[in-house]
Amino acid sequence: MKVGIDKMGFYxxxxxxDMTDLANARGDDPDKYHIGIGQSQMAVVPITQDVVTMAANAAxxxxxxxDRSTIDLILFATESGIDNSKAxxxxxxxxxxxxxxxxxxxxKxxxxxxxxxxQLGKDYLLVHPKRRVLVLAADIARYGLKTSGEITQGAGxxxxxxxxxxxxxxxSNESTYLTRDVMDFWRPVYATEARVDGHYSANIYIDFFQxxxxxxxxxxxxxxxxxQALLFHLPFSKMGLKALRTVLPETDSDNAEQLTSNFEQARVWNRRVGNLYTGSLYLSLLSLLANGDLTGGASLGLFSYGSGAEGEFFTGTLQPNYRTGFNQVEIEQLLDMRHQVDVPTYEQMFLTQLPTDGSTQLNNISEDPSRFVLAGVKEEQRQYREQN
Structure with a gap:
């Protein structure tokens, strides 16, 4: 019996x-951002969106x-949780x-x-083949203004x-995994921004992959x-290329060229969004499906990495009608219709947060065109709304 990913959505x-604007504001060479880390744009999150609304908009x-009648397992992966207790x-x-x-x-x-x-969803379906599982990967990558990690932020x-x-x-049922207690990245419960040792984390990433x-x-x-392709977690899109290059000597020139070409297509959309944390590998998969040179029946390898640290390499077989499992036009329209903000506006939006003292705040949702929005906080409860 085959089980796996039937459909994918993105928000x-x-x-x-634009990363050129950020580079100029920080006194850096734009090539450091566009080439050195491989990012062109970075998503900026308004106060009217959080991981719940983003996941709902994607789903x-x-x-x-x-789907609604057969989904009986919902697995929400995030490191940007909104509650220490309620999922x-x-x-x-x-x-x-x-x-x-x-x-x-x-x-988490x-x-x-x-x-x-x-993997939990796969195991569940092997026992309950007539059911369906909904997996969400939603995050807001925050490192702080004018920090070393600022250029690797993003959301979706x-x-x-x-x-x-x-x-x-x-x-497939073939996978290998590795877990080590490593302090390359973490976020204390009292902090809204992550702590990261960037160079150390990049080295750990490569070590885990190899x-x-x-x-x-x-x-x-x-x-x-x-x-035909290897896919990587992309905290910034150059990171996956560094990992891929470590194994290319193991194959012939034609395969190396194919893997490199498909990697470039697999980071097209990540370059425009930035770091999605839990969703980065799977946005890369979507980008490859939309832009890559693939054939049905192809084997894909996927490397997943989470700082702290845990990693896994697993594989899957591309299905003949894979292009019908996602809406490429809708996703590209979503990316193309976004509004560019300048650096002062980005900084103001970054610093605008919901209250943490239990007070009430109502958000202006009139400028958010999304179907699902966060309307504010009242009596210490988030107020979610569905718009027409």
């Missing part, structure tokens, strides 16, 4: 900052009545009008947690419906030429 807020792209998945279940007869869980381990959710959400006989990607990849080839007797 990012309606504002972005609304793809859910049908049949974001429950807010989402209510917003989307999904059945109450479901399990709704929040999953930095940027890796969406992969954990995907990827929604995935999992099923038997999936339309997009059938997941360890897990070689363990995978030794365990399952695969080689690089078995794959």
């Amino acid at each position: 990012t807020p309606q504002y972005f900052l 609304a792209q793809i859910l049908t009545d049949e 974001a998945a429950i807010y989402l279940q209510h917003l989307l009008g999904l059945t109450e007869h479901t399990r709704a869980i929040e999953v 381990e930095a940027c890796y947690s969406a992969t954990a959710a995907l 959400a990827v929604a995935m419906v999992m099923s038997e006989n999936p339309t997009i990607l059938a997941l 360890d897990i990849w070689h363990r995978f080839t030794q365990t399952y007797h695969h080689q690089l030429s078995d794959y």
